[in-house]
Amino acid sequence: MLLLTELLKDWPCTVSGGEIRASVMGITENSLRVKKGFVFVARKGGRHDGTLYMQQAIERGAVAIVIDRTDLAALPTDIPIVIVPDCRLFIAHASAQLAGYPARRMKVIAVTGTNGKTTVTHFIGQLLKYFGNRPAVIGTTGIFIDGIKMDDDSPQMTTLPAEYLHPLLRKCEEEGVTHVVLEASSLGLAAHRLAHCEIDIGILLNIGTDHYEEHGGKLAYMHAKKRLGQMVDAMIVNKEDEQCVQMVEDLTIPVVYFGMDSSVGVHVLDLEKKFLIPGRYNYLNALAAIHALVLLGYQLDDIVQYCHLLELPEGRLQQLERDDVRVYIDYAHTPDALQAVLCTLSNSCYGKLITVFGCGGERDKGKRAEMGELAVLYSANVIVTSDNPRNEDPLAIITDILAGFGGDCSAVEVMLDRKYAIRKAVFSAAPGDIVLIAGKGHEKTQHMADGLVPFSDYEEAKRALFEKTFLDFN
Incomplete structure (x- = not known):
C-alpha cells in the first residue's frame, strides 16, 4: 500500500x-x-x-x-x-x-524474436534448474516455477501487461525464485509492458514475417523489437540474422553473438552429439540459451554436460506415435517457423509427409500465401483448415492460403473443421508416414467469432491415432 x-x-x-x-x-x-x-x-x-x-x-x-x-x-x-x-x-x-520493484532482486532475462522465444526461455529455465537455481519461466505457454506450471489468473498473453507482471514477480520472489526468464513480444514491447522492469540480459533471436499489420508495417515491428536493447545490461544476438545484427549496431552495452560459425561467440565442441532435439533451428535455440548461462557466469564445459537433458516445451515438435505413424504437433504459425519444421521432418521421413495447417484471422495476411506455398513444397499431401479465425471469415483465410499455389493443386484438400482435418490426415497415414499439425501447438482453445471453444490439436491427434488402430485391427 x-x-x-x-x-x-x-x-x-x-x-x-x-x-x-x-x-x-x-x-x-x-x-x-x-x-x-x-x-x-x-x-x-x-x-x-x-x-x-x-x-x-x-x-x-x-x-x-x-x-x-x-x-x-x-x-x-x-x-x-x-x-x-x-x-x-x-x-x-x-x-x-x-509491488516493491521485485525485478531488482532477481536475475531477469528477456527473449524476443519472431520464432523460438518459448523454446529458448524453457531451455534457459531447464539449464538454470540443473545448476541448483529456482527459475521462473513466463510466456506463451504459461507460468512455470522450477518447471512446474502455476495456476494463475493472469491473461494468456506472451508478454503480460505490467499490472499483472509486477505482482507476479513479487509472488515469484516470495516463492524463492532466483531467476526470471520471460518472453518479450513485439506487441508487449511496443505497449511498454516491460517498462520499469529491470532486465539483466536481452536475447534477440530473429526477425521474420509476423504482426506487421498490427504494428503498421515491418519497420514499426522491428522498432518494437529494438526497444529491448535499450532496456537491458547486455544483449545476446543471432549473428546469422542480418537484420538482428543491424538492429544492435548502435548499442553501447555489451553485445554477444551466437551462431553455427565457430568464430562466433563461444564455440561449443561436440554439442551436436550431446543435443538430442532435431532441427537446425532448435540447435540455434540451444546456443542462445547456452550463451545466456555463460553471461550469468557459468562455465561452458559445465553447461554442455546438461544439454542432452534439454526438452522442448509443450506444443513444440510434440510427438505421438502408433503403429509406425508419427504425428507432430507444432506451434509454427509463421513462414520461417513452418519452413524450419517442414525441412526437419522431411529429412527424417521415409514415407509421406502430410501437413495440416491454417492461418489465424485478424493477423498478418501477407504470410498466408507464402505458408501455403511452403506446405505444398515440402509435403506429399496438405489439408488446409481453420486455425484461430477470430472474427474473420475462415473461408476467406483459406482462399488467401490457396493463392500460394494458384488455388489448384491435387496434393491439397480443404477441410474447414479442424477436428475432421486432423482425423483425415491421421487416418490416411500409412506406416512410415509423418503427420504435421501446425499452427496452434500447446493451445487448448480455438478462437472463433463466437469466442473461445475448447480444442487441443494434441488430444484430437491422440484420439484419432487410437481410433485408427482400432479400425485397422478390426
Missing part, C-alpha cells in the same frame, strides 16, 4: 479534485478488476476507451482516475483526476512501485 502522493512523486502529472492523500492498494486499466483503493487508468485502447468506464470504476471503489488526454469533458469532480503524458508508462511505473 502507498499513498497516492507517494505514487505520483517525481512523476510528471497534473492533479485536480478529490483527496490526493488516499491510500492506494492496486492499479488497473480494467474497470472490472477495480477494488476498493485501486487507481483506475482510463486509457484509450484499440477497441475500447477507458473513459467510458470511469463511473463503473468509481462505484467499485477507485480512489483516483488516470488519463493522458486534456480534451475530455464531464470528468468526475469528487475523485482525483491525474493527467500523465502516457498511461502505459505510468501503469508500468505504478505497478512496479506498488
Whole structure:
C-alpha cells in the first residue's frame, strides 16, 4: 500500500479534485478488476476507451482516475483526476512501485524474436534448474516455477501487461525464485509492458514475417523489437540474422553473438552429439540459451554436460506415435517457423509427409500465401483448415492460403473443421508416414467469432491415432 502522493512523486502529472492523500492498494486499466483503493487508468485502447468506464470504476471503489488526454469533458469532480503524458508508462511505473520493484532482486532475462522465444526461455529455465537455481519461466505457454506450471489468473498473453507482471514477480520472489526468464513480444514491447522492469540480459533471436499489420508495417515491428536493447545490461544476438545484427549496431552495452560459425561467440565442441532435439533451428535455440548461462557466469564445459537433458516445451515438435505413424504437433504459425519444421521432418521421413495447417484471422495476411506455398513444397499431401479465425471469415483465410499455389493443386484438400482435418490426415497415414499439425501447438482453445471453444490439436491427434488402430485391427 502507498499513498497516492507517494505514487505520483517525481512523476510528471497534473492533479485536480478529490483527496490526493488516499491510500492506494492496486492499479488497473480494467474497470472490472477495480477494488476498493485501486487507481483506475482510463486509457484509450484499440477497441475500447477507458473513459467510458470511469463511473463503473468509481462505484467499485477507485480512489483516483488516470488519463493522458486534456480534451475530455464531464470528468468526475469528487475523485482525483491525474493527467500523465502516457498511461502505459505510468501503469508500468505504478505497478512496479506498488509491488516493491521485485525485478531488482532477481536475475531477469528477456527473449524476443519472431520464432523460438518459448523454446529458448524453457531451455534457459531447464539449464538454470540443473545448476541448483529456482527459475521462473513466463510466456506463451504459461507460468512455470522450477518447471512446474502455476495456476494463475493472469491473461494468456506472451508478454503480460505490467499490472499483472509486477505482482507476479513479487509472488515469484516470495516463492524463492532466483531467476526470471520471460518472453518479450513485439506487441508487449511496443505497449511498454516491460517498462520499469529491470532486465539483466536481452536475447534477440530473429526477425521474420509476423504482426506487421498490427504494428503498421515491418519497420514499426522491428522498432518494437529494438526497444529491448535499450532496456537491458547486455544483449545476446543471432549473428546469422542480418537484420538482428543491424538492429544492435548502435548499442553501447555489451553485445554477444551466437551462431553455427565457430568464430562466433563461444564455440561449443561436440554439442551436436550431446543435443538430442532435431532441427537446425532448435540447435540455434540451444546456443542462445547456452550463451545466456555463460553471461550469468557459468562455465561452458559445465553447461554442455546438461544439454542432452534439454526438452522442448509443450506444443513444440510434440510427438505421438502408433503403429509406425508419427504425428507432430507444432506451434509454427509463421513462414520461417513452418519452413524450419517442414525441412526437419522431411529429412527424417521415409514415407509421406502430410501437413495440416491454417492461418489465424485478424493477423498478418501477407504470410498466408507464402505458408501455403511452403506446405505444398515440402509435403506429399496438405489439408488446409481453420486455425484461430477470430472474427474473420475462415473461408476467406483459406482462399488467401490457396493463392500460394494458384488455388489448384491435387496434393491439397480443404477441410474447414479442424477436428475432421486432423482425423483425415491421421487416418490416411500409412506406416512410415509423418503427420504435421501446425499452427496452434500447446493451445487448448480455438478462437472463433463466437469466442473461445475448447480444442487441443494434441488430444484430437491422440484420439484419432487410437481410433485408427482400432479400425485397422478390426
